[in-house]
Amino acid sequence: MTKPIVVFDLDGTLVDTAPDLLDSLNHCLEQSGLERVDPVALRRYVGQGARVMIERAFEAQQKQLSPEQLDWLVGLFLEHYSAHMPGQSQFFAGVITAMDRLATAGFMLAVCTNKFEALAVKLLAELGEADRFATICGGDTFTFRKPDPRHLVETILRAGGDPARAVMVGDSRADIDAAKAAGIPVIAVDFGYTDLPVNNFEPSRIISHYDELTLDMANGLIMAAAL
Ligand SMILES: O=C(O)COP(=O)(O)O
């Protein structure tokens, strides 16, 4: 039988990337003559990739943004973010041990993120963990991205997994909505980047630390989904 799979979101779920996203976003805003944003505001802008993050920051300051200027800023963001990687970004507490536990028990692991694929691969490689994932799919890997359920389903298929034996772990509405629309159970972490608390989006489970992501939890969710 196909191995079961756990698919992780990246920003705010696997890795605490906020300080570096904030630095690079503020670099872009400064270059455009806008005010810098703080870590609290950043949580409202992250989740749909860099392009949307920049658009949201402009909207919040009621500043116009032409398509050409947005393209230029996305390029500037990529250049700055990529050059400073891995910066201050770190895996969340307990997640490496949790992934070890899952892999030892026969689970495949994958990443489904709205970050650009190249940035996600580079970040995980620089943190020394890219090889443990069967696949790393970004917001530009397909023609659709979370909350579109196909982003998650296609990630699972690319990893060689079965969507009927899968669990998603995420921090935002996009993750939870994608998983629910795909009929895949979803564990939400409550320490990630979201403006509203994750319980509003009704995930299958909520955890506050990766010690709570046990084999029983993952197996139980897959079994319940099959009923
Ligand atoms: O960078 C973003 O905006 C979103 O990235 P995530 O899907 O890994 O949370």
Ligand SMILES: [Mg+2]
């Ligand atoms: Mg996230």
